[in-house]
Amino acid sequence: MRGTPWERCPLCGTPLEGISGCSACPMAGGCGKLRCPRCGYALPDLSRSRLARWTARLLGQPWPTCPERESGGSS
Amino acid sequence: MGCHGRGSEALTTAPTAALLVGNPNVGKSVLFNRLTGRYVEVSNYPGTTVEVSQGTLDGSPDGLPLIDTPGTLSLVPRSEDERVTRRYLLTQEDPLVLLVLDAKNLVRGLLLASQVAELGVRTVLVLNMADEARDQGIQIEREALEAWTGLPVVETAAVTGEGVDQLRACLDEVPRSRPFLDLGEPFASAVEAMVAGLEAPGARGWALLFLASEGDGELEAFLEERIGPKRLERWRARRRELAAAFDEPLSLVLLERRLAALEARVRDLVRARRPARPSWRERLGAWAVHPLWGWPILAAVLWATYKFVGEFGAGTLVDLLEGQVFQGWLHPRLIALAERWIPWPWLVDFLVGEYGQVTMGLTYGLAIVLPIVTTFFLAFGLLEDSGYLPRLAVMVNRPFKALGLNGKAVLPMVLGLGCDTMATLTTRILETRRERVLTTLLLALGVPCSAQLGVILGMMGVLPGWAVLTWAGVVVGTLLAVGWLAARVLPGERSDFILELPPVRWPRPAPLLVKTAARLEWYLKEVLPLFLLGTGILFLLDRTGLLTAIQAGVSPLVEGWLGLPREATGAFLIGFLRRDYGAAGLFQLARAGQLSPVQTLVSMVTITLFVPCIANLLVMVRELGRRTALSVAGFIFPFAFGVGGVLYRVLLWLGVGG
Numbered sequence: 001m002r003g004t005p006w007e008r009c010p011l012c013g014t015p016l017e018g019i020s021g022c023s024a025c026p027m028a029g030g031c032g033k034l035r036c037p038r039c040g041y042a043l044p045d046l047s048r049s050r051l052a053r054w055t056a057r058l059l060g061q062p063w064p065t066c067p068e069r070e071s072g073g074s075s
Numbered sequence: 076m077g078c079h080g081r082g083s084e085a086l087t088t089a090p091t092a093a094l095l096v097g098n099p100n101v102g103k104s105v106l107f108n109r110l111t112g113r114y115v116e117v118s119n120y121p122g123t124t125v126e127v128s129q130g131t132l133d134g135s136p137d138g139l140p141l142i143d144t145p146g147t148l149s150l151v152p153r154s155e156d157e158r159v160t161r162r163y164l165l166t167q168e169d170p171l172v173l174l175v176l177d178a179k180n181l182v183r184g185l186l187l188a189s190q191v192a193e194l195g196v197r198t199v200l201v202l203n204m205a206d207e208a209r210d211q212g213i214q215i216e217r218e219a220l221e222a223w224t225g226l227p228v229v230e231t232a233a234v235t236g237e238g239v240d241q242l243r244a245c246l247d248e249v250p251r252s253r254p255f256l257d258l259g260e261p262f263a264s265a266v267e268a269m270v271a272g273l274e275a276p277g278a279r280g281w282a283l284l285f286l287a288s289e290g291d292g293e294l295e296a297f298l299e300e301r302i303g304p305k306r307l308e309r310w311r312a313r314r315r316e317l318a319a320a321f322d323e324p325l326s327l328v329l330l331e332r333r334l335a336a337l338e339a340r341v342r343d344l345v346r347a348r349r350p351a352r353p354s355w356r357e358r359l360g361a362w363a364v365h366p367l368w369g370w371p372i373l374a375a376v377l378w379a380t381y382k383f384v385g386e387f388g389a390g391t392l393v394d395l396l397e398g399q400v401f402q403g404w405l406h407p408r409l410i411a412l413a414e415r416w417i418p419w420p421w422l423v424d425f426l427v428g429e430y431g432q433v434t435m436g437l438t439y440g441l442a443i444v445l446p447i448v449t450t451f452f453l454a455f456g457l458l459e460d461s462g463y464l465p466r467l468a469v470m471v472n473r474p475f476k477a478l479g480l481n482g483k484a485v486l487p488m489v490l491g492l493g494c495d496t497m498a499t500l501t502t503r504i505l506e507t508r509r510e511r512v513l514t515t516l517l518l519a520l521g522v523p524c525s526a527q528l529g530v531i532l533g534m535m536g537v538l539p540g541w542a543v544l545t546w547a548g549v550v551v552g553t554l555l556a557v558g559w560l561a562a563r564v565l566p567g568e569r570s571d572f573i574l575e576l577p578p579v580r581w582p583r584p585a586p587l588l589v590k591t592a593a594r595l596e597w598y599l600k601e602v603l604p605l606f607l608l609g610t611g612i613l614f615l616l617d618r619t620g621l622l623t624a625i626q627a628g629v630s631p632l633v634e635g636w637l638g639l640p641r642e643a644t645g646a647f648l649i650g651f652l653r654r655d656y657g658a659a660g661l662f663q664l665a666r667a668g669q670l671s672p673v674q675t676l677v678s679m680v681t682i683t684l685f686v687p688c689i690a691n692l693l694v695m696v697r698e699l700g701r702r703t704a705l706s707v708a709g710f711i712f713p714f715a716f717g718v719g720g721v722l723y724r725v726l727l728w729l730g731v732g733g
Contacts, residue, residue: 010459010460010462010464010465011459011464011465011468012465012577033597042498043459043590044590044593044594044596044597045593046589046590046593048593049592049593049596049597050596051592051593051595051596052589052590052592052593052596054592055588055589055592056585056589059585059588059589060585
């Protein structure tokens with residue numbers, strides 16, 4: 001799933017809801033970052049990071065908060 | 076939490092699908108994840124590039140499909156996404172609509188809800204982000220909202236799962252909606268006349284959409300099928316008649332009527348209570364953007380970051396990893412192993428030589444840059460999670476505004492702290508090509524991305540305080556000078572910088588560590604390979620003798636103009652790939668005592684003004700075209716060397732150099 005359900009944009013506070021906002025980027029799909037659809041701020045795509053997932057498990061952090069799925073969409 | 080609307084028609088037949096509908100960024104997808112099972116289909120809506128997710132509504136007896144429709148502001152579409160959502164609402168047979176509203180912005184959500192309600196479909200209003208609304212002191216009179224709209228209203232916080240079970244429990248008996256907004260005359264009478272004799276529950280909604288959608292062929296084709304060509308012709312005549320009665324387009328008149336009616340009603344439904352005395356977080360948030368106190372706070376934040384990254388990360392951690400682990404333990408063993416077991420000297424050299432993949436590439440990447448970026452990512456994440464970042468943007472906006480720079484240009488500059496490459500993409504928000512070129516230039520010139528800022532801050536650890544201040548002064552001064560000059564050369568209409576400030580928050584350690592882990596993985600996957608590539612290039616240049624030739628060729632520039640040792644040439648060469656890698660090379664020279672503080676300062680200023688990375692250059696080519704992008708790069712590199720050289724001479728003249 002692209003995006004991180006529980007993460008908000010640190011700059012403008014928009015819930016990211018799995019939106020990548022990367023369609024215009026020549027590296028879309030390969031850079032491991034999300035782009036806030038509202039202000040354009042770039043931040044790590046937690047859902048693509050095994051290290052983040054592993055860290056979350058280690059810390060007992062719910063991952064992801066929403067039901068785990070194989071793939072997902074955006075709206 | 077409410078479940079059953081009042082005064083609407085209850086239904087006995089089952090819906091064919093559930094549609095999740097709402098404005099953009101109201102938490103639909105999070106709610107979708109909460110309501111569906113593990114398997115989700117993602118496909119393009121037929122004939123479009125719009126992606127739509129479909130799952131099965133958890134707990135529904137017959138596996139009711141749940142469709143996550145694209146966010147829309149109204150049913151008068153302005154984009155392909157919005158058109159797709161309207162198509163679902165108009166053509167899906169007897170849907171169950173979960174209309175998601177942001178509880179903090181009721182008017183915006185109810186604008187869409189009023190249009191959906193006019194279509195006569197079973198609808199439940201989901202007031203999402205209810206937790207945030209409560210935090211902001213917003214209280215919604217839910218029962219009054221139910222009574223007015225005739226729709227069940229459920230409060231949720233999809234992010235935490237609050238209210239989701241109540242929503243599920245509510246979905247069995249959802250009534251069909253009815254219009255709840257009075258748009259006044261002449262629309263009320265016109266719609267009555269238009270739908271007279273029509274049985275369809277959505278007829279009033281169709282009529283109002285038709286009145287607001289002049290020239291919408293898709294809607295007319297839909298209506299022709301439903302109401303027949305003769306009635307459609309009468310509707311067209313009615314629309315012409317109404318349009319003639321107003322100076323503004325009917326779509327605008329109807330929108331204004333809706334908003335006016337909603338605002339009047341919502342005033343009674345929403346109570347905002349403010350605490351008598353602002354909390355410490357609110358006071359801190361206000362101080363952070365205060366024209367006077369904001370600056371010492373900014374200085375304190377930068378000082379703390381420098382102490383943590385520059386002294387702890389680049390000092391303590393690098394000494395431990397690079398000095399003791401890599402140089403003291405790993406390198407001697409690997410070199411001995413390679414020399415003993417690998418029969419080809421060139422391969423030994425490739426792995427553990429002066430420009431070896433292990434002794435240089437991995438050592439720079441893992442023993443020098445990694446501890447620095449780890450500490451910086453932690454510090455940066457702390458700034459993000461605390462809500463300081465947007466306040467920093469507000470503070471930065473002030474000097475830029477004073478220089479006459481377009482306020483909109485500030486946002487990409489702040490975004491550049493996250494990633495220059497992506498920030499370059501956001502320059503699209505600027506209206507003129509001149510502004511886009513200028514902002515791209517400033518971004519590439521003087522705004523280091525988080526990874527690069529980390530390495531640069533780390534290098535500060537080896538410099539005395541005056542040198543750190545000089546570096547900051549030269550870089551910021553250059554940025555402001557170029558911005559000022561460009562604002563004069565490229566005048567444009569000034570626009571304000573508008574950013575909603577989130578509340579100041581106390582960062583939670585676990586999410587901060589998770590986010591840092593994700594950033595580190597990005598670094599290891601994407602930056603480290605470039606380091607290895609750069610090392611490979613240096614190795615090849617060295618083996619072929621070209622490096623010596625290049626060093627000799629650029630000696631007047633590196634040694635003569637910048638006053639640096641010949642060895643710094645390699646760092647600048649790899650700095651073309653990524654400037655943090657170049658900075659790491661310079662950092663290593665400084666730690667080895669091959670650069671004096673003045674030389675370190677000059678080299679750091681020069682490399683900070685380089686184009687950030689090869690990816691940034693590619694995006695510039697894409698956004699500005701090859702010619703302009705190469706012109707920007709063609710300006711930046713000589714300019715960076717120019718500023719470095721001038722600084723060197725000024726320091727010599729002041730008697731600081733040597």
